[in-house]
Amino acid sequence: MVFSSFGFGIFLSIQLLVLVIIEAVDLHFVCSNNRGNYTTGSVYQKNLDDFLSSLVTNESSNGYGLYNTSFGQDDDIIDKVYAIGLCRPDLIPDASLKSFKDSAYNLTRACPNQKEAIIWNEYCMVRYSNRSFHFELSPSNNQSTTRSLLSSDVDLFNSELEELIGVLKSQAAAGGLQKKFATESKRVMYSNNQSISGIVQCIPDLEEEECSFCLEEGLRQLQKCCYGMDSARFGNPSCNLRYDVYTTDDPAKYHEPRALSPPTPSANATKNSGGKKKSSTSAGTVIIIAMATVVSFLILIMSICIYLRVKYKRKRIEERAEEIKSAEALQFDFRSIRAATNNFSEANKLGRGGFGIVYRGILPDDKDIAVKRLSRDSAQGDLEFKTEVSLVARLQHRNLVRLLGFCLGKNEKILVYEFVPNGSLDQFIFGEVKRAHLDWDVRYKIIVGIARGLLYLHEDSRLKIIHRDLKASNILLDADMNPKVADFGMARLFDLDQSQGETRRVVGTYGYMAPEYVMRGQFSVKSDVFSFGVLVLEIVSGQKNSSFRNRGNVEDLLSYAWRNWRADTASNIIDPILSSGSRTEMMRCINIGLLCVQQNIADRPTMTSVILMLTGNSLSLPVPSQPAFFMGASDFSKAVELDQAQSSSSVQKSVNEASITELSPR
Template sequence: MDRPSLVSLFSRILITLCFGIAQPQQFCSNKGTYSVNSTYSHNLNLLLASLPSSIAENGIFYNATVGQGPDKVYALALCREDLPSEKCYSCVNTTSQGIKQQCPNQKEAIVWTDSNCLVRYANRDIFAKMEEIPPFCVSNPNDFSGDFAKFNETLRDLMEKLITLASSGPKFATGYVNFTKPIYGLAQCSPDISERDCGTCLQKGMGAMESCAGGREGGRILSPSCIVWFELFRFYISAGTVDAPLQFPPGPAILPPQPPSPPRPANVSPPNETRNKIVIIIVAAVASLVTLITIICALFLWRRMKQKVENDDEMRMLESMEFNFSTLKIATDEFSNDNKLGQGGFGSVYKGVLPNGQEIAVKRLSGCSSQGEVEFKNEILLLAKLQHRNLVSLVGFCSDGEERILVYEFLGNGSLDKFIFDPIKSTQLNWETRCKIISGIARGILYLHDDSRLRIIHRDLKASNVLLDEEMNPKVSDFGLARQFQPGQTQRITSRVAGTYGYMAPEYALQNRFSVKSDVFSFGVLVLEIVTGKKNSWLSNSEEIELLLIHVWRNWREGTATNLIDETLRGSPVSDVMRCLHIGLLCVQENVLGRPTMAAVVLMLTSHSWSLPSPSRPAFLLDSNADTGLPSLESDTGTTTQDQSTENTQGTVYLSSN
């Protein structure tokens, strides 16, 4: 690479590092405000929570509404079309979480983040409408040096070409044209506006950009309906190929080639002027390199300091949460059977009382765990970061020799299965309470999937792992099989299956594949149990095993689904109960793609204006004494939490719905 090319490369890198990432551009309308606990706020929270997962499923654009009348909220998300799906998801997720902080209590707001994605909401219809106001202008800080008139003419020709391409159908175009340096451009419209409106928006954006970025080496206009952008370096992501320069026939090339210089004899030294230019180029290259190294070192040191602060904070958190083993022995009366609340595959749970009077649930993990102290404490940090009103809170832990103990908040009403499957206690669960429990579980799982700093798949959602507080609010518990997903990751394959048959999705039980949709399946089974008051399998009067999914589907298909409603719910609003039954069936469909996300489930549960599609047949279960060939219920080799064998219903196999 020659020296001018080096200088150009260093310059582009420095520009990208220093100016390529713009601050979020935001517009908070003054057209009205809402109160924190209002219906509008509730609807807005639901929509914003659903945007990241919905954009991941639908591509670069998604819009939806929640609510009715003055509390109806319209929201949309739009990514630059050249962004990879994982970057689009990450951008929308970050922006959705931050928009309410940037525009608190405003009924209408727009935020462009890093010029990569737009999140917008309003209390009016904003769909399929071209709006170029407000335009956000971000200009490159470097002034253009050279023939500005010729540069401006070339830039205008490039952008006119891109505007024509984008507005003729695809709503997106990128390209470049050769000048003294290549000029790169991008034009994009929101997919829901017409081609004519797209062209109008882009033309107005180009006019605004000439005003705000005139004389600069780059600039962009970010409006609600379109983007116009140019730079002297490639800022967009090519889709696997290098795009060809755009030509503007008829007419000569923009810069005609210069006649070649006559060859210089090999023994003739360059003149002083040439030698001085070479020295200047070398000095500029060295200066750029030194600046680049300085910036990289500063960023490295900053990250190291940030990491150290985070590590110190985590150490302080661990120290504040650690219990002495002797304290827990006293609190549980030496883990006496009188204080034993239950026992599962991971160990026994005891009720305890701390010296300050606080009641706790102490889970003493079984001694066969292969986890070391470092791995166990990493797990504690993960659990401590999961904070949601519908998840059981971790109070602390104990790591003493071979003892591994988790300390949780104590919930006096115990687990959900003790209520819905008990003929006496089930009478305490009227329809309003069951609705609250279903919605709370859905919000807890949605938090794990989309809204927490981590992306967690629970893998063992069932009635016994849902605890109830004194006010019958549900809290999802037992993260012993949970797995963490990376941003953009959609599924994982495990070497062994772990969980509880009857709640387990077919692709997990038979193919070792799990994803967020595996939790959706388990949630669907749980909803059907709550509505019907029946377990996922039971013995009939003829001593034959009845399976809940077959029982529900048969009645649904024959039009007798109202017979499924738990007898204790007689007199409840039938339409509401049947809607929940319908949602449960949608969640247990065999086809993974046919199941809704938890974000969609929450919207279905809270917005009756959301129409429900017809469910297809679920994946049925069949009891058999023959060899099923199912994978063993043993632990997989994941990295998030402990693995132990769990409940196993022998001889249970999934039947295809075909």
């Protein structure tokens, strides 16, 4: 056992050294096994060698850093080589070509005998394959410095970074077929002598929407991997972006790419022209030198491991102290909250949720807030409550209701949210008067906004959050009718019997809940996708799923939508008051809604795919299969009985804004 642990430690140490070496040369590559291997002397190797030989000139470049070429017979779908290189167009041509050549040379040696591979360095991306490719988002690569910003500046910095990349994204996406590239610097607000420099680039032949989506995905990946770092970059086969923070008296400079020389042969491998070289060192001396080298290596590795362990423990202590400090900064005084809500008066009551009552409040600075007074049966301690609130309060997205802080009084746990003036979505789409104010453009904006908020909760936030009670009453609308997902991220603050994938207590709103959640208590991001699909169909039709009426006949919305989709009469689903607006977008939304509510969990799209389908009008959509809970008219009475039985036993319906959510820190 001791020897095994020792050997495993040596293995990890060697892996660590390999990673350090790779980082030092600034190369990151992926060798794909999906396209198979080629053999030495094969047609594919000849075509690949021809590609490398062609790099003596820059004739394959479009003049803006793009190298796009192919070698082999057009009808040879197995051995034809398709190669592409994307280098920064602000490099001089010779430097761009040199970086491209060095990257291609290193890639063929990093991925020997493999027909598809991709490599990134600081200035170029190079990819080759035996298939043509256009718009692809994987594989991807991201990296950052180890230098962190001050924790108090991180949220402000990320906001400014998102604004800068947003401007550059628009500029690059709007570029023509020759160049989709943008770079700019801006001074940061929290410092007098620091600026952010950003660079974005797409493959020039991408559509504007494809380039924009690719760069958005890159920014999301950097915000996840490199939160708070002052320098980072991202790349995938279709686009790349990077940012750097620099002092204004020492601005960032992007130098000519360094040469990446091929490995030189080892001295021991060089043949002596006069035959075998006679050793001048005795065998005993060689053994002593070898043992001394091994011991020195092990001592070095042990020292590195001890240093890293001590550094990790110190970092965890500092992070814990920072979490406690952040939580204290978010705490409201109980007396001020009581005064803001007029002692929690009935006149200020906005509604009752499954875990407490919500009140409107006004702070002394005339700021409107929404105050949720949680039930008093929580078993969670005050310190844990503070820590989790501080984590959730860092979730910032334009399509999420923002948690401003918390309040602790005697036997009191209170959450303080931003106040959203237009109320909930259900008051508009299901109200006869307000529904007339929701034209198609507004409804479409609401659908896309909800999708972006849900994607942030699932993929892009620092916490992985599954909402589990997504419905129209949990979507709030601001003054400009922008949607904000409400009641997320608080379940563990007051509901401690949850686990990652299953729950003993199914809580939600029947009609929005996925079948695997209702029947087996299993939840995942796909159960949220199901709820989103129901919500999309409600927004398009203007009718509730739970009380849908079709010419006096009782029929659930999913069954009605599916039946009309199959009969090619999907236009019957559209709200009759939508006399104007894009019918194509309406039909796409019906298609997307039906894809989200499919019975098979694996067939439902992720929210990343949903966003791409909503914003990429040129993309063809899959054909949906039968939705969950689909039923014929003869089966409906049985379904009602099942609904009533579940409602009275295992399924607890949520009331108003109740939220049931799983937090999983990343």
